Amino acid sequence: xxxxxxxLDGFNTAMMGWNLFYCLLGVxxxxxxxxxxxxxxxxxxxxLLPITFSMDAIPxxxxxxxxxxxxxxxxxxxxxxxxxxxxxxxxxxCFDGYPMARQGRAGTALGVAGIGSFIGGTISMFGIVFIGPxxxxxxxxxxxxxxxxxxxxxxxxxxxxxxxxxxxxxxSMLIGLSLSLVGMxxxxxxxxxxxxxxxLVEGLDFVVISMGLFGISEVMIGMEQAMHLGxxxxxxxxxxxxxxxxxxxxAIGRGTGxxxxxxxxxxxxxVIPAILSYSIEKKLAKDPSRFGKGAIEGVAGPETANNSxxxxxxxxxxxxxxxxxxxxxxxxxxxxxxxxxxxxxxFQNNANxxxxxxxxxFIGNVMLLIMNLxxxxxxxxxAMIPPAFMYPGIVIVSVVGAYCTxxxxxxxxxxxxxxxIGYIMKKIDIPMAPIVLxxxxxxxxxxxxVQSLIYFYGSPLGFLGRPLACGLLVVALxxxxxxxxxxxRNKRGLLADDIDA
Numbered sequence: 001x002x003x004x005x006x007x008l009d010g011f012n013t014a015m016m017g018w019n020l021f022y023c024l025l026g027v028x029x030x031x032x033x034x035x036x037x038x039x040x041x042x043x044x045x046x047x048l049l050p051i052t053f054s055m056d057a058i059p060x061x062x063x064x065x066x067x068x069x070x071x072x073x074x075x076x077x078x079x080x081x082x083x084x085x086x087x088x089x090x091x092x093x094c095f096d097g098y099p100m101a102r103q104g105r106a107g108t109a110l111g112v113a114g115i116g117s118f119i120g121g122t123i124s125m126f127g128i129v130f131i132g133p134x135x136x137x138x139x140x141x142x143x144x145x146x147x148x149x150x151x152x153x154x155x156x157x158x159x160x161x162x163x164x165x166x167x168x169x170x171x172s173m174l175i176g177l178s179l180s181l182v183g184m185x186x187x188x189x190x191x192x193x194x195x196x197x198x199x200l201v202e203g204l205d206f207v208v209i210s211m212g213l214f215g216i217s218e219v220m221i222g223m224e225q226a227m228h229l230g231x232x233x234x235x236x237x238x239x240x241x242x243x244x245x246x247x248x249x250x251a252i253g254r255g256t257g258x259x260x261x262x263x264x265x266x267x268x269x270x271v272i273p274a275i276l277s278y279s280i281e282k283k284l285a286k287d288p289s290r291f292g293k294g295a296i297e298g299v300a301g302p303e304t305a306n307n308s309x310x311x312x313x314x315x316x317x318x319x320x321x322x323x324x325x326x327x328x329x330x331x332x333x334x335x336x337x338x339x340x341x342x343x344x345x346x347f348q349n350n351a352n353x354x355x356x357x358x359x360x361x362f363i364g365n366v367m368l369l370i371m372n373l374x375x376x377x378x379x380x381x382x383a384m385i386p387p388a389f390m391y392p393g394i395v396i397v398s399v400v401g402a403y404c405t406x407x408x409x410x411x412x413x414x415x416x417x418x419x420x421i422g423y424i425m426k427k428i429d430i431p432m433a434p435i436v437l438x439x440x441x442x443x444x445x446x447x448x449x450v451q452s453l454i455y456f457y458g459s460p461l462g463f464l465g466r467p468l469a470c471g472l473l474v475v476a477l478x479x480x481x482x483x484x485x486x487x488x489r490n491k492r493g494l495l496a497d498d499i500d501a
Contacts, residue, residue: 010355019059026063027364030070035078041071042327057338058353062360064334069310073368076113080106082394083218089270089306091210092278096298109299111238114372116304120256121365124311127260145463148448149472151441156476168430176435180442187450199410208402208411209418213432215398216419219391244296251281251297255304263312273305317342
């Protein structure tokens, strides 16, 4: 309760004319950055950081923070309407958001995403206000062994996204893991699978791969089908049906807690809570087969989780001075640039600044909710653009986005190659989700494993001496065994049905 009065003072500062204007400007730019495939909050903040040199610290950080969490809202739009993730965390939204759009429910998908994002973002702000410092102290003790174990749990959960064939899903997963090995070995510094190509030294870019697999391949499929199917389906109403509210709110609640907690873990990113949220919702669903075909929980959970993550990720920055993701690292640099040192003393030496920024995030979330729900129908009209005009536009935006990720023509060619790969995979019915998900988790697992083994002097038995890491690995084993048993039962059920037929 000691935080209430400082927070109220923060609202007084954040509501001042220019501060309020920069909050609106930041969330608006964030929406646009999120909508444009390939940019994302990291690139958006990095590009706009120089224009804050001459600004005061409070409006500068308010604007940059608005870009950060505003991009999480904007990334939903292209994921739902054109099956192209505007930023990395929106990949999972493609799985069910786009099928909902094809069913004429794009408005509902955008509406649910907006509501979930608002709830998750707002509650995570309360987390900063009331429970941030003690939770950040706990997260500080979360070392590489625990992080490795958490990633193993996420990797095992990918089993739930494998589609109809376990073998095809495993093939897709192995492709993703193989791609994550391209580049420099984190232990020895040796180059792996680069084939003498300098552009592969730093590995493949996740956003470029996902844009190709989901965006360019969809254009190719769409051009092929447009001759037969005609115009895209119309957008329906913004709110879910009455019977959908309860599962939607449950997914939002789970996504809020999951995103906030993962945000506290240094080294994580918004992709992880979105992945885990989608996996959890599918595991808990009475009919998991709905997922990938337009399940509303598959939109509500991940979208809530990636926005809730933003609030959690700011806690280590504000309280212990540790950036927990690449985007937060750029914000860290903005703090230093304006003469502020993130850490425990920030609340004491710059209390007015801290509480003004936190208050602006509450205001910014309200702005984004107002911008999203009324404008959802306007954005939905994108789906009605004739394919002859829309698909070239998608390609142009994707090319610009791919180039902006690294300012290299190379990334455009990589996107096109993975677009062709995605098109072939769709034709032969191999799921693409495990590729992008294991690509992200594979890099993190390798880095955490190497760090853990160095700490344990090369002995994997060291994990047994870390209770939390050991517990997470046991959870992963239980999930894997349970999934394998469920798969065997499903196959037996299908075989029995074929015999009866």
